[in-house]
Amino acid sequence: MARLDLSQKLAILSDAARYDASCASSGTTRRDSRDGKGLGSTEGSGICHAYAPDGRCISLLKILMTNFCIYDCAYCINRVSSNVQRARFSVDEVVQLTIEFYRRNYIEGLFLSSGIIQSPDKTMEDMLRIAKRLREVENFRGYIHLKTIPDAAPELIEEAGLYADRLSINVELPTDNSVKAYAPEKNPVTIRKAMGDVKSRKDMAGERSYTGKRGKRFVPAGQSTQMIVGADGSTDATILGQSTQLYGDYKLKRVYYSAFSPIPDATAKLPLIKPPLVREHRLYQADWLLRFYGFGVDEITAARPDGNLDLEVDPKLAWALQNRAQFPVDVNKASKEMLLRIPGFGTRTVGRILSTRRHRRLRYEDLLRMGASLKKAQAFITALDWSPGGLTDSINLRARFAPPPEQLSLF
């Protein structure tokens, strides 16, 4: 086999990395390089430096160290039984690519992942060499996200947390049975244990010792995970139940949902489908409702008997349509909790309503200027000069929002 040059390796190892949804670079400590002795900064909110035609943000250099892998996960492009072309970066190559891309303002930092080579420990050690070089030799102060190898020794994961802003471990599939079926070498118990270790180590870093000193900085941007949606038969209720548990038990910053997407050289075990992008979108909306809008999983998934979210309307609207007895809501009197449940009102709009309400009573026009989406909200609210009349309870209310039925065509 001919030696691959840097550009060929980059092509193979970024192609192999694109199925990881996360590209976040936010929420870490504030750092800069004003002292002139290093490179880079992080200032709270991340920056998307480009967008690919798939609409996804490109914030980090997201690559695999190598796509050689000894595991055989059916959904994965890099599984051992696949015939994709293999490549491996040297430590130096990853470091140079990161630094040179960063200097040209292409990226916020590095998201490094890897196939498992030889052993989980060996793989993790090699990834650590890259992170350590970036931090200690290049004085790189940008963002580093490391995908943790769950079976690696705890002290290696602990070291990773000292260099990285974020660690992630993918739970891969929503249920243990699915993991057993499609990722036979992975063990859900080990994955959860690794997430638990990161959580308790991070909790420890936040505490002060008896001298009053804080522990060493440890993954300041927290940990995240990813679930593949649509590869197995799990319902949205199962998926969201799993997310709620993950957010609660491991204090995850984010659970990413990744619609199962065609890969080159797929296995016969998992036939290729059109990626369920709308379903993925609805799951993210539901995830937001769970975390920021005070909804419970049961409320969101109760709308349909099959345990899946309504694909035609967003989950908040679906809930409101099912619970019309609670509407219309008077925007001049309702509690914050109830305002958050109005379709078309975001957290910002609600904040603006609350602050303006202290001075005067609100009209329909006021809500427009505050950024509310009244096309959705108008059926569910009353304001000083607005009442929805019979609209709230009208039979065809849902039809106003759902896309029109597809026209039949000759075939």
Place this chain on the structure above:
Amino acid sequence: MYTVPLPRIGTDIAWRDAAKRLIGAGVSPDDVLWDFDNEMGELFATAAALPPLTRRIKAPQSFVQMADWVVWHKDPQRFARLYALLWRLRHQPGLMQDRADPDLAKLRHMEKGVHRCKHKMKAFVRFRDLRQGGARRSFAAWFEPTHHTVEPTAPFFARRFADMDWMIATPDVTAQFVDGNLSFHPGQPKPDLPEDAAEALWGTYFCNIFNPARLKVSAMTSEMPKKYWKNLPEAQHIQGLIAGAEAKVQQMRDNAPTLPPERAAKIKRQLRDDQE
């Protein structure tokens, strides 16, 4: 009638100073003309000096912060709108909390526009290596901002790229960072920057991180509007990626499952032995 000259560089400080003097002297918004960068010419120039600053002027913190953004907007009415709101605030101290007030809503909208422009500048400036040798490396970029955002955004680049020299040239204002010192200069035409080999690698990355099975062009253009494309080296690949996406996915579907490579069986056997 006062005509207030406002310079292109240092607009924020000049506007705030003038506004304080005028409001302190009780000058109505109808009696003030704001002249940005001599755009009005000699016609409106008046000899009337601004009133002296006689007392401390108070304004809500939220107004001061908003004004610091809005002064960089490209709308010629921005200074007058700000001053008119400041004038109203004298007798309506709660006005800043009224998110539905039309005057305030307009200014907040402008603030958001500047915010977005600043954010896009942080994202879309692309440096090229000038390969000049020397202890510090040198980079330069050409950028075309929507609003006057070079000055408020340049400190971000200074915090991030402090160990190198750089220049961001724009038609509006040019920022230079040399040996740790940030300075601003008049805008200029697009300079001739040397080719940079890293751009080809960046293009390779852009093409391969794209997932052709998830084509969503409008999601891309809403965040990366076409007006920025001409200065983004990766954007030259977009048309080709869109055009070839469907065929690529179809090919993945059509390919029959292959037999695993020879090494797979051996690796799996060994892994099973290890795990037992």
